[in-house]
Amino acid sequence: MTSPGDYSLDLARRAKVAARTLAPTLGQTKNRWLHLAADALIQRTPEILSANTGDVTAATQANLTAANIDRLRLTSDRIRAAANGLREIAGLPDPVGRVLNSNVRPNGLHVNKVSVPLGVIFFIYESRPNVTIDAAGLCVKSGNAIILRGGREALASNIALHAILQDALREAKLPVDVVQLVNSTDREIVGQLLKLDRYIDLAIPRGGESLIRRVADEATMPVLKHYMGNCHVYVDQSADLTMAEAIVINGKCQRPGVCNATESLLVHTDIAGKFLPRVTAALTAKGVELRGCPATAGFAPGVTIKPASEADFAAEFLDLILSIRVVQNIDEAIEHIAQYGSGHTESIVTRNLDAARKFTTEVDSAAVLVNASTRFNDGFEFGLGAEIGISTDKFHARGPCGLQELCSYKYVVYGDGQVKG
């Protein structure tokens, strides 16, 4: 029986060796693997579903919520979608080896800033086996070795998927250690891996805030964090109210359980008397529970609006609940967002250029939108392709993290004998 320490060290060392081979690998070889893996996932669907059925049965017996079981469950359609996701990643440009910036110095040195893989990524994520496929695809395409540690409820499914991904690596003549799986639910292994900054270049935790905090506390390597999204829509006094209503309804109702859903509505007092009655009625009709400041209730008589607490303004509901506040001016809206927001996504609805410029300049969030739904903050919508998460950090990567955000760079400098004077 290997100890958690030895197991982790072996995994991390093998990942580092594999990463060195993968880094200079041609794009066509990485793309071949993506297509081989996609084909194999389709062909070996029965084997995947059989493993997944075991996970789902155990989760049902363990009384997991219906939502969690839904996230755990694979179907032929979901496997096909994940396989197509790999093919889409194959179609994206290679993020490695691009000259990001170039500079000829007065002494003739050609200085090129060239994108390179980060190296080894330790990815800790929810019990969602389709994420195993997406994450492996993104990491290999960006030239990184990945160590996967999925939620324990998905272990059998992940073992089946991992075997298929590794078989495709063999077929593509890539090192199998490019994609490794923590083949155990022992939490001690996670702790051990987080200490191995000598071999692991980045940890990406996904899931609840407590998991992310634990990883950030324990990790000796950099951590790409994705904390919560408490996203705001501010409806300015000059807003087109029909547009504003559509943006609020879409942000709140289109998919309330995700991080870029709208959680809080701020309304300029000058249009609150016109806007709040219609938007609160429309939201109520959609089944949204409203929690407002005292002024909100005053502007929308006849609509059920519960009093909002401080905690409501700070909350990420991930549900059909919306906090509402009437503000005296745009400065108060920006101040409210600075105080209660999570720096994820905020939107202003306005026809006033000064207001748009002020809001986009002064609101310090990963994405600041003008006249659009908060739901657009994701990698596909921003044109980055697939994403491994949405960073709420300001360091290295902010907002959606796609292939480019999984890369670092180095300076490659060509001279013809220059020495320093």
Added chain:
Amino acid sequence: MTSPGDYSLDLARRAKVAARTLAPTLGQTKNRWLHLAADALIQRTPEILSANTGDVTAATQANLTAANIDRLRLTSDRIRAAANGLREIAGLPDPVGRVLNSNVRPNGLHVNKVSVPLGVIFFIYESRPNVTIDAAGLCVKSGNAIILRGGREALASNIALHAILQDALREAKLPVDVVQLVNSTDREIVGQLLKLDRYIDLAIPRGGESLIRRVADEATMPVLKHYMGNCHVYVDQSADLTMAEAIVINGKCQRPGVCNATESLLVHTDIAGKFLPRVTAALTAKGVELRGCPATAGFAPGVTIKPASEADFAAEFLDLILSIRVVQNIDEAIEHIAQYGSGHTESIVTRNLDAARKFTTEVDSAAVLVNASTRFNDGFEFGLGAEIGISTDKFHARGPCGLQELCSYKYVVYGDGQVKG
């Protein structure tokens, strides 16, 4: 008497408030401050020199090394140079608000990736008071508030400089808390500040490896690390040997005490018989102590070459000492660098295109040079302008860190009512 915890919290909170005001400040206002500060440094030179004399006297009594005292000492010339440094920073383009990437989506959303300041930077550095001026200049120009914590030997000098920098902030009508100084040598304050990731966005430690490791261990915010530079020159079999000799001599001897000095020489066996006698003789004439593998000594009879240990190959000598190894081929050179190198700077001397491409692709260092001295890896030489340090990390910033590396970005998205389908 304020406790270290209260003192740190007050400093950090005030920095955060000041950073919010500074972030959208116009470039011309920041540049005005840089010029006002430069003028004031010149005008108030006697006051600075008086404080510095106190520091130098105390350091002499405390038996600091001559090198350390030299780094601590300010002169009129050095103050003038630092003031000119601020004026040069004023002349650089504003790093904030640049559109780094732009993308029009099929639905009409205009997605712009825009550079923004990181926020609050906690800078921990050596007893070099001129660095106080450089660091404040770089941080303010990049829209960041800075908390300065210099070495304790320089405290009186830093207090004098800080007063001048803050007076210039008042004159430029910028918040004085944009530049704050830890006005105490209590180490507990450093520990407390490193816990305040709610207010501080980045810690940058400069100095010895043990300080950097301590900061990296204790910090709850990201840390930009600058570990050692064990820099290699590999002389390929096709190298122009006159060029190779000049590059080795320059890398080792031009300024041996800095991180981009050459510490190790790798020589292809096919040209070792021609190259080693001349380069070792030239190095010996320059007073360089040589520590070589057994083959090195064999190729250079009559030259004093001590046997190199494993520790010598891993060492950053920062002195007139060079380790030398004969390698069978370029792969062995790349492998040696992977094993012993620090990922800082490596150079290949070659006339062979395949060798140059292989070396630049497979060597994983912040800077990889072809036919040029390792001494060129710095911000000025690469065209970034002034730098706050050279990162040996791969995350966020790698290599020289100038104004752009002190920035993050956000997505600013303009629509006309888009909602997600």
